[in-house]
Amino acid sequence: MATDLRISNISKIYPGCIANDNVSLQFKSGKIYALLGENGAGKSTLVKILSGVISPDNGEVFLNEKNLKLSSPLDAKKNKIGMVFQHFNLFETLSVFENLSIDATEDNKSLRVRINEILKKYNFSIDLDVPVLNLSAGQKQKVEIIRCLLRNPKVLIMDEPTSVLTEQETEELFISLKKFCDEGILIIYITHKLKEVLSLCDEVAVMRKGKVVSVSQTQNERVETLANKMVGQKLAKIKKKINISKNKDEIFKVKHLNFYSDDPFETNLVNLNFSVKKGECLGIAGISGNGQNELFQILSGEIITPDASIIFRNKEIAKLNPKQRREYLMAFSPEDRISQAAVPELKIYENVALNNFKSSNFFEKGLVNEKKIKEHSKKILSDFSVNTDNVELKSQFLSGGNLQKLILGRELITAPELLICYNPTWGLDVGAINYIHETLIKINDQEKSTILISTDTEELLKLSDRIAVIYKGKLSKIMPSEEVTPEKLGVLMGGGSID
Amino acid sequence: MIKIEKRNDVPMALYFFTPFIAIILTILGGGIIFYILGFNPIEALKFYFITPISNLYGFSELLLKATPLCLIAIGLSFCFKSNNWNIGAEGQLTFGAIVGGGVALLFYNQEGFYILPLVILAGAIGGMVFALIPAILKTYFNTNEILVSLMLVYVSKLLLDYLVVGPWSNPEGFNFPETRQFSDSSRMPLLFEGLRIHAGIFLALAAVMLSWFTLYKTYLGFQIKVSGLSLKTAKYAGFKGKTMILVVFMISGACAGLAGVGEITGPIGQLHRMISPDYGFTAIIVAFLGRLNPFGIIFASLVVALTYLGAETAQIFLQIPKYTGQVFQGMILFFLLASDYLLFFKVKILSLKKNELRH
Numbered sequence: 001m002a003t004d005l006r007i008s009n010i011s012k013i014y015p016g017c018i019a020n021d022n023v024s025l026q027f028k029s030g031k032i033y034a035l036l037g038e039n040g041a042g043k044s045t046l047v048k049i050l051s052g053v054i055s056p057d058n059g060e061v062f063l064n065e066k067n068l069k070l071s072s073p074l075d076a077k078k079n080k081i082g083m084v085f086q087h088f089n090l091f092e093t094l095s096v097f098e099n100l101s102i103d104a105t106e107d108n109k110s111l112r113v114r115i116n117e118i119l120k121k122y123n124f125s126i127d128l129d130v131p132v133l134n135l136s137a138g139q140k141q142k143v144e145i146i147r148c149l150l151r152n153p154k155v156l157i158m159d160e161p162t163s164v165l166t167e168q169e170t171e172e173l174f175i176s177l178k179k180f181c182d183e184g185i186l187i188i189y190i191t192h193k194l195k196e197v198l199s200l201c202d203e204v205a206v207m208r209k210g211k212v213v214s215v216s217q218t219q220n221e222r223v224e225t226l227a228n229k230m231v232g233q234k235l236a237k238i239k240k241k242i243n244i245s246k247n248k249d250e251i252f253k254v255k256h257l258n259f260y261s262d263d264p265f266e267t268n269l270v271n272l273n274f275s276v277k278k279g280e281c282l283g284i285a286g287i288s289g290n291g292q293n294e295l296f297q298i299l300s301g302e303i304i305t306p307d308a309s310i311i312f313r314n315k316e317i318a319k320l321n322p323k324q325r326r327e328y329l330m331a332f333s334p335e336d337r338i339s340q341a342a343v344p345e346l347k348i349y350e351n352v353a354l355n356n357f358k359s360s361n362f363f364e365k366g367l368v369n370e371k372k373i374k375e376h377s378k379k380i381l382s383d384f385s386v387n388t389d390n391v392e393l394k395s396q397f398l399s400g401g402n403l404q405k406l407i408l409g410r411e412l413i414t415a416p417e418l419l420i421c422y423n424p425t426w427g428l429d430v431g432a433i434n435y436i437h438e439t440l441i442k443i444n445d446q447e448k449s450t451i452l453i454s455t456d457t458e459e460l461l462k463l464s465d466r467i468a469v470i471y472k473g474k475l476s477k478i479m480p481s482e483e484v485t486p487e488k489l490g491v492l493m494g495g496g497s498i499d
Numbered sequence: 500m501i502k503i504e505k506r507n508d509v510p511m512a513l514y515f516f517t518p519f520i521a522i523i524l525t526i527l528g529g530g531i532i533f534y535i536l537g538f539n540p541i542e543a544l545k546f547y548f549i550t551p552i553s554n555l556y557g558f559s560e561l562l563l564k565a566t567p568l569c570l571i572a573i574g575l576s577f578c579f580k581s582n583n584w585n586i587g588a589e590g591q592l593t594f595g596a597i598v599g600g601g602v603a604l605l606f607y608n609q610e611g612f613y614i615l616p617l618v619i620l621a622g623a624i625g626g627m628v629f630a631l632i633p634a635i636l637k638t639y640f641n642t643n644e645i646l647v648s649l650m651l652v653y654v655s656k657l658l659l660d661y662l663v664v665g666p667w668s669n670p671e672g673f674n675f676p677e678t679r680q681f682s683d684s685s686r687m688p689l690l691f692e693g694l695r696i697h698a699g700i701f702l703a704l705a706a707v708m709l710s711w712f713t714l715y716k717t718y719l720g721f722q723i724k725v726s727g728l729s730l731k732t733a734k735y736a737g738f739k740g741k742t743m744i745l746v747v748f749m750i751s752g753a754c755a756g757l758a759g760v761g762e763i764t765g766p767i768g769q770l771h772r773m774i775s776p777d778y779g780f781t782a783i784i785v786a787f788l789g790r791l792n793p794f795g796i797i798f799a800s801l802v803v804a805l806t807y808l809g810a811e812t813a814q815i816f817l818q819i820p821k822y823t824g825q826v827f828q829g830m831i832l833f834f835l836l837a838s839d840y841l842l843f844f845k846v847k848i849l850s851l852k853k854n855e856l857r858h
Contacts, residue, residue, distance in 0.1 A: 072502075302734045323737025332735070340731040346724075353721065354736040363718035 003029035003064060003154040003186045010059035012045050019045035020056065021210040029154070029186040032177060034197040034218070036230055037207035038429030043190050046207070047157055050188075051083040052076035063154065082148030086160040088140045092133040092265075096143055099132055104150065111150075118149050122176050133265070137287060138169030145176070156180060157188045162196060164455070166287055167490025174200050192230070192429065194223045206230055227430060251449050252276040252418050255309040259294050259473075267291040269298070269473045276418065279447040281440070283464030283481065285457060285489050288423075291473040292453050293335070296422045299451065300332040301325045313417060326357050331416035333407055335423040335453075337400070341407045344396030348388075348406065349377040351395050355410045376413070384409035385435070401432025408439060419443060422453040437463060457489045471495050502847040509842055515795070517842055518788050521834035522802060528830050538817060546816050547809035547827075557808065559694035563766060564807050567592070567758035567775070569703045569800035571782035573710045574754025576791040577747040580714070581723040582730060585748060587633060587648025588755040589779025591626040593655040595756020596763045597662065598625025600770040603685035603763070604667060604678055614684040619702075619760055626756020627749045629655065634748035638741040644748075652779070663770055677771035687765040699761035706754060711793040723747065755779060776807065777825075784832045803828060 005027040012020040020042045027033050037043045048054045050061065052070040061068045068079050076083065090099050097112065104111050115128065124142050132140060141161060148156055158177070162170045177200065181187050189201055197204050198218055206214045206229040214229050252275060259269040269291050276282045286292055297303040299310075301322040310318040317325055322332065334340045342351040353373045356362045362373050377391040384405045386398070395403060404424060411419060424440070425433040440463055443450055453470075454460050460467055460481075467484050469476040469492035476492050488498050529547065530540035551557045571588045578585040599622025606614045633647040662668075664676045672679070687697035714720040722743055726733040733740060762774055785803050789795030810824025 300735065301737065321737045321739070322735060326737065334735060336731070339729050340735050343725060343728045343732050345728050350721070350724075354725065354732065356718075356736070363721070366718045368716050368718065368721060 003184065004062075005155055005186055006062040006065075007046070007050075008060045008062065010046065010049060010056045010061070012042075012049065012054065012056050012058075018210045020049070020059075023059070023207075023210075023212055025205055025212060025215070027155075027186050027188060029184050030181065031202040032181050032187045032189055032200055034201035034204040035188055035190045035207065036192065036194070036197055036204055036226060038192060038230055038431070041207040041230075041429075042210040043207055044159070045210075047083070047159055047188075047190060050076065050081060050155075050157060052081075077151060080152065080154040081157065082151060082153035082155065083157045084141065084144045084148060084159065084161060088144055090132045090140055090143060093131055095129050095131055096126055096135070097128040099143060100128075100147055100150065103147075114150060115146060118146055122179060124176075136169070137164035137289070138166065138172065141165070141169075141173070149180075153185060155186045155188065157190070159190045160192075161189070162191070162193065164288055166494040167457070167486060168494050170196075194226045194230075197221075197226060198223065230430060248277040248279060250275045251278050251313060252451075253309075253311040254299075255311075257298065257305060257308040257310070259298060259303070259305055261294070267294055267473045269294055272475045274468065274475065274478060276449045276451060278449060279444050280465045281444050281450045281452055281463050282478070283460040283467040284451065284453045284470055284475070285460050285467055285493055286453075286455065286470035287493050288455050290470050290493075292422060292455075292470060294473075295470065296332075296334060296420065296453055299420050300330075300334070323356070326355065326414070326416075329414065329417040331355075331411035331414060331419045333404075333411055333419065333421035333424055335426060337403055337407055342395050342403060344394065346395060347392050348381070348395055348398075349374045349391040351406065352377040352380060352391075352410050355414070357414050360414075380406065380409035380413055383413070384439075399432075401428045401435070404428060404432065404436060408436065412439070412443070416448065418449045418451065420451045420453070423455060424452070425454075425456065425459060433459075457486050457493075460489070461486065469493055503844050504847065506843055506845055513842060515790060515792075517838040518790065518795070518799065518835060520838050521788070521831055524834040524838070525827060525830040528834070529827055532823075532826065533819075536819070538819070543813065543817060543819075546813050548805060550816070551805065551808035551812045556694060559691070559696040560808055561801060561804050562696050562700055564804035565797075565800040566700045566703045566765075567762055567778045568782050568785045568803055569796055570699075570706055570758040570761070571755045571779055572785035572789060572796045572800060573703075573706045573793060574751035575782055575786040576710065576789075576793070576796065577714070577723060577750045579727075579786060580791050581726045581743060581747050583634075583637075583744055583747055584645045585630065585633065585648050585751050586645055586783060587630070587650075587652050587779070588751065588782055589775065589777060590648065590652035590655040591629045591752040591755035592759035592762075592775055592779045593652070593659055594629035594759075595622040595626030595752075596759030596770065596774050597655065597659055598622060598628075599756070599760035600678065600681075600763050601667075603681040604770075606685060607679045607682055609682060610684045612684070614682070615687070615764065618681075618685050618764055619757065622756045622760025623753040624756070626752040626754070626759065628752070630748040630752020630755070631745065634745050638744050659770065659774070660772055663772060667770065669769075675771075678769050680769050681764065685764055686768060687761065695766050697761075697765040699757075699765050702757055702761060706757070707793045707797060714793070719743075719746065755782075758782075781828055784828055784835075788831060788835055803831065806831075 007023060007025045010020050010023045023046060035043050049056050052073045052075045055071055061070060063079055070076055100115060101108055101111055119126065126139055126142055132143065161173060165173060177187055191197060198221065201218050204216060204218050204221065205212055208230065254272060254274050257269060257272040261268060267290060274282065294303065298305050301320055304319060306319055308318050309316065312328055312330060315328065317328060338344060353362050360376065362369055374391050378389065381389055381391065386402045386405045398406065425436050440450055452460065452463055461484065464481045466478050467481050468478040469489060471493065491498055526544060530544055533540045533543035552561050571592065575585060575588055599618045602621040603618045629651065632651060633644045636642040636647050637644045663678055667678045669677055669679045687699050690696050690698065714723065722733065722738045725736065726738065726743060758778060759774065763770055767774060781803060785796060785799045788802065789799035806824045806827040810821040813819045813823060814821040
């Protein structure tokens with residue numbers, strides 16, 4: 001039974017922004033479709049319309065020529081449109097089975113039978129009775145997929161599904177998706193990862209600024225052509241020249257770093273030892289949730305580990321708080337840019353004042369020197385090409401890319417000797433990612449060092465001089481990046497070993 | 500089916516306007532209650548909100564009641580803005596009054612210009628020290644400040660009870676539970692002959708100005724603001740979180756202590772069991788009605804003070820129990836929270852057919 005999904009003239013306008021501008025697309029079962037676009041291109045809006053989360057201002061959705069009224073997620077479910085979001089909607093402390101039974105319409109016994117059928121059919125290995133918090137990201141995603149499959153979907157929409165997966169898990173996912181496709185489920189795959197489009201999908205629709213700018217067969221596309229369509233401009237290739245750092249001084253050295261937490265949601269760190277040389281970028285790879293959060297907080301001084309030894313520029317800094325570490329010329333860019341690195345309700349200049357280093361004179365004798373902070377903020381906005389010059393703007397109105405530029409600008413304007421960043425380009429569009437990467441490379445060119453904790457292997461391979469992998473709180477041996485391949489990283493990130 | 504969604508952009512103007520909506524709804528709600536109780540609602544509301552301030556004496560009483568509310572709420576705004584839930588201001592007020600009153604009793608038979616400042620200072624320190632208890636327990640032992648500060652209210656009230664019936668009771672007082680009268684040198688100067696309004700109001704106004712300056716113009720204020728919005732960010736910026744908790748509790752306690760000492764050296768003139776009609780609790784409503792903004796708090800303290808006065812007037816003229824004042828205060832808070840909820844979230848009512856409910 002073929003499925004035919006047609007989107008006709010969909011428009012959705014938010015105050016000050018046209019999220020979807022007269023979007024028309026057609027999908028047929030038997031193929032995997034990619035919906036490609038930068039952040040803010042309108043993909044998420046379109047998907048939310050398809051899944052009934054928001055209603056369009058204009059336009060219609062037809063499934064097998066039946067006009068669908070999608071005014072709530074229930075309508076989407078009823079019409080057999082399944083959706084796996086980027087962030088999982090699972091109760092961590094409930095078991096897999098309990099999670100699946102929450103919105104089931106049948107009794108537990110027959111539900112279990114059906115789940116087991118699905119597990120067997122697609123070769124998923126998941127224990128139904130363990131709490132979800134014990135599962136890996138890939139397994140959690142499978143639970144979400146099973147939840148969709150239980151409803152016999154005609155359409156399955158996957159929103160950025162690989163952002164939390166290892167290379168192996170991604171491969172497994174692709175195999176499953178192809179199987180679903182062969183069984184007649186129409187698959188719409190949303191991503192901004194170009195390679196995935198090419199390796200998985202049959203057809204690709206590119207969105208830019210709310211409009212569909214191109215629909216094409218993937219076999220006619222290459223990474224470069226897709227990137228150009230997505231960004232709308234020729235991308236300058238950036239390639240880092242590897243620093244010859246054999247004889248340079250170690251500027252930062254961590255010895256016997258252990259961290260134990262009572263919190264089941266935190267990861268314990270086990271005896272980490274590493275060092276960073278002058279002008280070097282040390283990459284730390286890993287799937288999120290393997291101790292990166294804890295490591296970042298310990299390096300920044302948010303968590304103090306008095307027993308460890310952290311030497312920075314020949315001084316012991318393990319007992320210093322983040323502000324004191326900044327005085328020694330360290331800088332930090334945390335993963336959570338929205339609620340940690342900056343406060344959305346604060347104005348730009350107030351967010352700049354968060355990095356109140358000694359020579360800034362932002363606060364003299366305990367008083368706010370607003371003029372100084374604003375001058376300084378203006379300079380950051382222009383030096384780091386943030387697309388506003390209004391320092392009074394609340395930072396919640398900045399896009400992710402601009403916010404990240406502001407944060408990096410704030411951290412870098414002190415000319416730090418070491419920048420520690422955690423997923424600096426997470427969720428950003430290609431243009432912003434390039435800008436951030438160029439900035440990070442420039443730091444190394446100026447003989448300053450960086451520690452890049454990232455879940456994006458492509459980014460790590462591009463920027464790092466040496467790479468280590470963190471898995472379950474343990475660090476692998478540190479490898480020169482020219483010896484590292486994506487496959488090797490994938491194996492280590494998944495807990496395997498290489499020799 | 501009802502669905503609740505967060506609103507994306509809440510206009511600031513509306514944010515400061517909703518307290519007025521809450522007040523109007525409270526008056527309407529009050530009218531309905533009076534009607535149900537069998538009173539003419541218009542007349543009852545007139546007794547409640549207009550009669551009390553229709554003459555100079557009434558107006559001075561309004562300021563007199565607004566003074567402690569304003570002082571305490573100003574202090575609380577430091578705590579609340581930085582995510583510290585001090586709800587024991589009533590205890591800090593009482594303890595401040597005990598310490599300040601103790602000093603006043605030391606000087607019961609002496610005169611001197613230095614006595615009143617000493618009494619006031621003692622009251623502020625008393626409140627500060629009492630507020631430090633939940634603060635220290637929170638910072639060093641991870642206790643919940645809501646519970647500790649609330650429970651300490653009863654500790655200080657019982658201590659006051661013990662003192663006024665026991666060691667500090669007036670030897671010539673026929674065993675009434677009260678202390679000696681303070682000497683005139685321990686009393687707040689009256690501003691006008693025949694009115695009870697006293698110099699304590701200047702303390703409140705000074706607190707308003709000082710708190711505005713501290714909250715908006717100093718590094719401490721900046722840290723309070725950031726911590727209130729995001730504790731994660733405060734940690735990341737390297738603010739000294741523990742010190743800040745101690746400081747905001749100290750400010751808050753000192754303000755409550757000042758309010759307490761203002762009452763006993765002002766209209767009361769001695770220590771007894773009933774030094775405060777729960778000003779410390781009501782000030783929580785004042786702080787939120789004033790949007791934790793120093794000038795908003797002035798306005799809010801006047802509105803809430805009127806509910807105290809109105810309750811007394813209504814008791815005299817309509818024989819309604821004066822506890823209706825608390826009903827009004829409760830309604831203000833309820834309507835404020837409700838309108839805030841509608842301000843920050845929108846409620847969508849989705850129509851569903853019966854069979855769809857099973858999904």
